Amino acid sequence: MLNATRSSAIGGLGDVALIALAAEGDAAAFDLVLRPRLDRLYRMAVAITRHESDARDATQEACVLAWRELPRLRDHDRFDPWLSQILVNSCRMLLRGRRRGAIREISMDDPLRPASQDKPGVAAEADGFGETEAIRAAFERLDPAVRSLLVLHYVEGRPLAEMAKVMGSPVGTIKWRLSNARGALEKALKVERR
Amino acid sequence: MNKQFTLTDDAIRAALTPAPHVQAPFDLAASIQATVDVTPQHRRPRVFEALQPRVGASQRVLVLAALVGLLLLIGLLLAVGSRRPVLPAVVSDVAMFHGGPGRTGVVAGPGPVAQPIIAWEKSVDGPITGNMAAIVAGVVYVADGAGGVEAFGAATGDPRWQVSLGSPANTSPAVGGGLVVVGDAAGDVVALDIRDGSIRWRFPTAGEVRSSAAIVDGVVYVGSADGHLYALDLATGTKRWAFDADGAVTRCPAVDGGMVYIGAAGGSFSAVDAATGTRRWEKALGPGQIASPAVADGLVVVASGLDDATAPHILFAFDAATGDARWRFSAPSGQLLVIGALGDGSVFAASSDGNVYAVDAGTGALEWTFDGHGTLGSVDALADGVLYVAGGDRAVYAVDGRNRAQLWRQAVMGQPGAIALVGDRVYIGTDLGKVVAIGEAH
Numbered sequence: 142m143l144n145a146t147r148s149s150a151i152g153g154l155g156d157v158a159l160i161a162l163a164a165e166g167d168a169a170a171f172d173l174v175l176r177p178r179l180d181r182l183y184r185m186a187v188a189i190t191r192h193e194s195d196a197r198d199a200t201q202e203a204c205v206l207a208w209r210e211l212p213r214l215r216d217h218d219r220f221d222p223w224l225s226q227i228l229v230n231s232c233r234m235l236l237r238g239r240r241r242g243a244i245r246e247i248s249m250d251d252p253l254r255p256a257s258q259d260k261p262g263v264a265a266e267a268d269g270f271g272e273t274e275a276i277r278a279a280f281e282r283l284d285p286a287v288r289s290l291l292v293l294h295y296v297e298g299r300p301l302a303e304m305a306k307v308m309g310s311p312v313g314t315i316k317w318r319l320s321n322a323r324g325a326l327e328k329a330l331k332v333e334r335r
Numbered sequence: 336m337n338k339q340f341t342l343t344d345d346a347i348r349a350a351l352t353p354a355p356h357v358q359a360p361f362d363l364a365a366s367i368q369a370t371v372d373v374t375p376q377h378r379r380p381r382v383f384e385a386l387q388p389r390v391g392a393s394q395r396v397l398v399l400a401a402l403v404g405l406l407l408l409i410g411l412l413l414a415v416g417s418r419r420p421v422l423p424a425v426v427s428d429v430a431m432f433h434g435g436p437g438r439t440g441v442v443a444g445p446g447p448v449a450q451p452i453i454a455w456e457k458s459v460d461g462p463i464t465g466n467m468a469a470i471v472a473g474v475v476y477v478a479d480g481a482g483g484v485e486a487f488g489a490a491t492g493d494p495r496w497q498v499s500l501g502s503p504a505n506t507s508p509a510v511g512g513g514l515v516v517v518g519d520a521a522g523d524v525v526a527l528d529i530r531d532g533s534i535r536w537r538f539p540t541a542g543e544v545r546s547s548a549a550i551v552d553g554v555v556y557v558g559s560a561d562g563h564l565y566a567l568d569l570a571t572g573t574k575r576w577a578f579d580a581d582g583a584v585t586r587c588p589a590v591d592g593g594m595v596y597i598g599a600a601g602g603s604f605s606a607v608d609a610a611t612g613t614r615r616w617e618k619a620l621g622p623g624q625i626a627s628p629a630v631a632d633g634l635v636v637v638a639s640g641l642d643d644a645t646a647p648h649i650l651f652a653f654d655a656a657t658g659d660a661r662w663r664f665s666a667p668s669g670q671l672l673v674i675g676a677l678g679d680g681s682v683f684a685a686s687s688d689g690n691v692y693a694v695d696a697g698t699g700a701l702e703w704t705f706d707g708h709g710t711l712g713s714v715d716a717l718a719d720g721v722l723y724v725a726g727g728d729r730a731v732y733a734v735d736g737r738n739r740a741q742l743w744r745q746a747v748m749g750q751p752g753a754i755a756l757v758g759d760r761v762y763i764g765t766d767l768g769k770v771v772a773i774g775e776a777h
Contacts, residue, residue: 168371176364183359188351194458194768197360201455202493204367205374212378235494276342276350295348327342 148173160220164211171208178221179204182228188292189232191281199235203228222306229289229307236285279329283322290315290322370455373774374491428471429755431509432547433676433715436556436590438629440676440683444718446756447775448733450743454760454772455492459485460499463764466547467507467715467753469515470762471529475755475772477764478504478517484527485770486515489757492772496532500525507587507753511550512569516557518544524557524565526572536572540565547587547627549595551609556595558584564597564605566612576612580605585642587627589635592655596635598625604637604651606658616658622646629677630655634696636682638672648672650684652699662699666692675714676722679736683714683722691724693736703739716756723761725751731761731773747771 147169151162154170162170182203186196207227214223280288293299293307304319305312433440461481469476474495475487480503486495502521509516514526514535524538542560549556554575555567560583566575582599589596594615595607602621605614623643629636635655640646648671652661666672668688675691676683681702682694691714693702705724716723721742724732729750733742749765756762760774 166376168368171371172364172368175367179359179364183363184353184357187353187357193357194460197363198457198494200359200363201367201370201457202491205370205455205491208371209374209377212376272346273350276346280351291347292351295344296352323342323347326347330342 157217160211160217163208164214164217166212168208171211174220175204178224182224185225185292185297186228186232188296189229189285189288190236191277195232195235199228199231202235203231206231219306222303225293225307226309229293233285233289236288275330275333276326279326279333282329282332283325287322287325290319291326294319366453366456369453370491373452373454428469428510429467429757430469430471430511431549432467432507432587432627432753433629434755436549436551437631437677438549438587438589438627439631439678439717440629440715441631441678441717442756443758444721444756445759446716446718446721446723446733446761447759447773448721448735448742449775451745451761451773451775453745453747454774456748456772457485457487457492457494457770459483459497459764459768459770461503462749462766462768463752463770464505464750464766465713465752466505466764468755468762468764468770469508469510470755470757471510474529475762475770476508476510476515476529477770478506478508479764479768480505481768482519484508484515484517484525484532486529486532487770489760489762489772492770498527498532498534505545507547509548509550509555511555512553514569516548516550516555516569518546518548518557518559520544522559522561524548524555524559524567524572526555526569538565538567538572538574542583543585545585549588549590551590554609556588556590556609558586558588558597558599560585562599564588564595564607564612566595566609578605578607578612578614583624585624589628589630591630591635592633594630594655596628596630596637596655598628598637598639600624600642602639604628604639606635606655618651618653618658620649620651626673629674629682631677634661634677636674636677636696638674638684640671641673648686650674650682650694650699652682652696664692664694664699664701666690673713675724676717678717679720681736683717683736685714685724689727691722691734705734705739705741713753715754716761718756723754723756725754725763729765731763745773747773 159170159174183200186199190196293304301312305315434442459479460483461479463479473489475489478484482500482502485497500519502519504517504519506518513529516526518524520543522540526535540559540561544559546558553569558564564578564580580599581603582601584599593609595609598604604618604620604625606616620639623646624641626638633655636652638650640648650664650672666686671687672684674684682696685691691705713725720736722734722736726732730744730746732744748769749767751763754761762772764770
């Protein structure tokens with residue numbers, strides 16, 4: 142109830158002001174900062190982990206960590222890439238801890254089924270021999286760091302400069318690693334096709 | 336059937352992008368907020384904030400060095416000047432079902448006594464029904480009905496590792512010697528490395544392992560539905576002995592004073608020499624399955640009549656050394672009883688009639704009754720006179736055993752299994768696959 146009252150009191154403030162308040166320890170402000178970003182964060186986590194409950198855990202983990210560390214973020218304009226960086230790290234940590242046995246089977250009504258399969262016209266050509274399924278299975282073979290790069294580039298459509306901020310590496314390094322990541326996906330895809 | 340396929344950007348994008356309707360679960364924001372509300376922020380020490388605008392980096396290093404020197408000096412003076420012995424830190428762990436091999440449920444307190452909140456909540460792959468988490472050195476270990484064994488940081492629920500055994504793991508993990516020991520429906524007793532979940536050994540039995548292991552002095556005691564109680568070497572998993580229990584063993588053994596107490600389907604209840612696996616004494620308490628016993632101070636207490644609606648449901652107390660009968664107790668309703676805790680001179684048992692009964696451990700006389708709200712829950716922990724009860728109404732209760740006052744009730748997502756209490760937090764798994772930490776707001 143206290144949070145609800147507080148939320149209505151600060152609801153009119155802009156993003157920058159809310160982030161500043163959250164950094165000062167205002168949990169209601171942090172809630173207002175987070176809510177419009179939550180779907181995007183969760184979808185990114187789903188794309189990286191390929192598992193909804195993992196995505197939930199990684200998103201929660203990342204948001205709580207962001208709250209804890211927010212007072213140490215000097216440049217509040219960097220909040221979004223910083224939050225994405227925390228989420229990517231949470232996904233990577235979670236995936237490293239996981240030792241799932243067999244590759245998870247995904248049923249036809251699985252919510253993780255990619256958007257293309259809801260629109261047969263878009264992917265039917267590429268998907269004639271289950272290539273979409275094969276790409277996803279190949280993706281699940283990849284190292285968490287490689288997965289993160291591919292998701293940031295292909296799913297999130299982040300420019301290289303922003304990816305560099307999220308991954309904490311120079312642009313040139315990101316370009317090189319992205320090329321390697323794509324190569325790793327192609328290699329894993331060949332294994333899937335055998 | 337190898338059609339030539341070129342991996343295009345569009346194909347990767349289409350494959351990896353989640354469906355449009357994938358959105359954050361409706362309760363995620365609230366769940367995050369609940370955790371945020373009890374999570375302090377990391378702040379730079381005020382001394383740096385105060386110094387920052389006025390002094391340079393080199394001056395800050397000097398100030399830091401001076402502070403470190405001062406702290407070292409204080410530490411040295413304390414070490415030299417004090418004649419008081421250094422007391423070991425109080426470590427309160429729940430290494431196995433009901434706290435320890437005696438299964439008394441008595442744990443170090445104080446637990447949460449004021450209305451708590453959900454500190455964190457995590458999802459696992461399968462339901463956790465009736466089993467208890469183990470908490471050792473700040474890590475929570477759970478096993479689930481989908482075959483997953485998971486480790487989470489106790490403070491924030493940060494995931495440490497997860498493994499899949501490939502078969503439902505419906506036991507409470509037991510932790511000892513750097514290993515987490517669980518059983519699975521395929522009949523294996525499995526030991527995993529506490530650090531990363533890697534499997535160190537497997538011991539196959541001929542029946543499902545639902546019995547939660549007890550670990551004492553480098554030996555794992557665990558039952559199997561194949562009708563045996565096994566003693567296994569903790570380090571290697573090699574069998575030391577197997578005891579024929581005269582029926583499927585699906586509940587936990589209790590260990591105390593060099594004896595292992597175990598019940599079996601059909602009603603046989605045995606005291607077994609922990610070193611040799613030979614029977615010391617036996618009681619026929621059938622029909623029905625025998626519950627997990629609790630043993631302390633020369634008294635072993637056990638409930639009969641599980642898994643059989645027609646069987647009488649009786650709480651028995653025996654002399655732990657000789658098996659001589661001390662007393663017996665039935666709920667006024669005659670319904671099922673399950674022992675939760677043995678301590679403070681009482682036996683606390685939950686009944687399927689919805690009540691929790693406190694029975695005098697010396698005489699078996701009914702001391703008091705508490706309405707446990709609905710179907711059978713369980714009493715799992717006793718700390719500083721307070722009972723922690725998993726209610727039958729998707730909630731956890733704290734009840735002051737001295738005046739029967741309900742201290743608090745906390746609703747959780749799903750029906751809670753057995754409660755593990757460590758410090759000022761209780762940890763539970765639920766049948767909806769949630770691991771929940773409940774603690775006082777600070």
